[in-house]
Amino acid sequence: KTAMQIIHQHIEEEIINYLMPLKNEYVEQCLDIKLESGWNDNGEYIVEVWGYHKNEYKPEEKTEFILLRLYINHQYKQIYIANIFLPDFMKHKGIGKKLIYKIFMISEDVHYGLFIVDMVNSFYQRMIKRGALPCNECDDAVQIVSETKLF
Numbered sequence: 001k002t003a004m005q006i007i008h009q010h011i012e013e014e015i016i017n018y019l020m021p022l023k024n025e026y027v028e029q030c031l032d033i034k035l036e037s038g039w040n041d042n043g044e045y046i047v048e049v050w051g052y053h054k055n056e057y058k059p060e061e062k063t064e065f066i067l068l069r070l071y072i073n074h075q076y077k078q079i080y081i082a083n084i085f086l087p088d089f090m091k092h093k094g095i096g097k098k099l100i101y102k103i104f105m106i107s108e109d110v111h112y113g114l115f116i117v118d119m120v121n122s123f124y125q126r127m128i129k130r131g132a133l134p135c136n137e138c139d140d141a142v143q144i145v146s147e148t149k150l151f
Contacts, residue, residue, distance in 0.1 A: 004074055007110050008045055012037060014102050015049060015068065022095070030054040030062065053087055063087075065091065077112045079103065084116070094151065097106075101150040106126040106148070117141040128144055 001009070019033050032052040040046050051067040055056060069083035084096050100116070107114040116127060119140045128134060128148065130149045132142035145148075 004045070007072065007074075007106070008037065008091070010109075010144060011070075011072070011103065011106055012047060012122070014106060015047065015099070018102055018111075019049065019067070022090070026053070026089065028054075029087075031090075033067065038116060040071070043071075043075065044075075045074070046070070050081075051087070070103065072112075077110075079112050079114050081114070081116045082118050085096050086136075097150040104144045104148075104150070107144075114144040115141055116144065 016035055017032075023033065023126065025031075028053060029114055030053055034050045035047065035050075037045065037047045042103070047068070047070050049068040051065050052062040054065045054074050055061040065085055065087060066083050068081070070078045071082060072078075073080065074148060081100065082097065083115075090106050100114075100138075115135065116123075117140065119127070119142065124140060125140060127142045127144075127148070131147045132144055135141040135143060
């Protein structure tokens with residue numbers, strides 16, 4: 001395997017190993033998770049995690065959401081988290097921050113920078129307060145560093 005393939009596999013395994021047990025915690029909501037990955041036209045490797053849960057208005061139907069979308073740019077040795085979303089029943093439990101932390105630990109291992117990009121302003125402000133670094137020349141991205149408080 002190439003170094004790139006090892007990085008991809010490591011990230012995908014960490015994400016799945018962390019998220020799959022949540023299916024047992026959210027049985028009532030019928031939580032399900034599916035990971036898809038591959039290369040995009042820009043030469044970046046994309047990992048997407050789709051979540052599914054029971055529709056609160058039509059319990060026989062499932063609501064689909066993108067739980068996580070990240071891009072790995074090997075040329076610049078950077079990982080970008082472009083989406084991280086949790087349905088209301090999963091919020092305020094540290095799940096998203098722990099997921100960011102797990103990805104950060106891998107990025108540290110392989111000497112890649114980790115950035116959260118395309119952020120809404122409220123999340124941007126919260127991450128800055130937690131010690132993430134603002135990125136030069138853009139107001140919707142931060143870099144996660146070892147000082148960022150994710151717990």
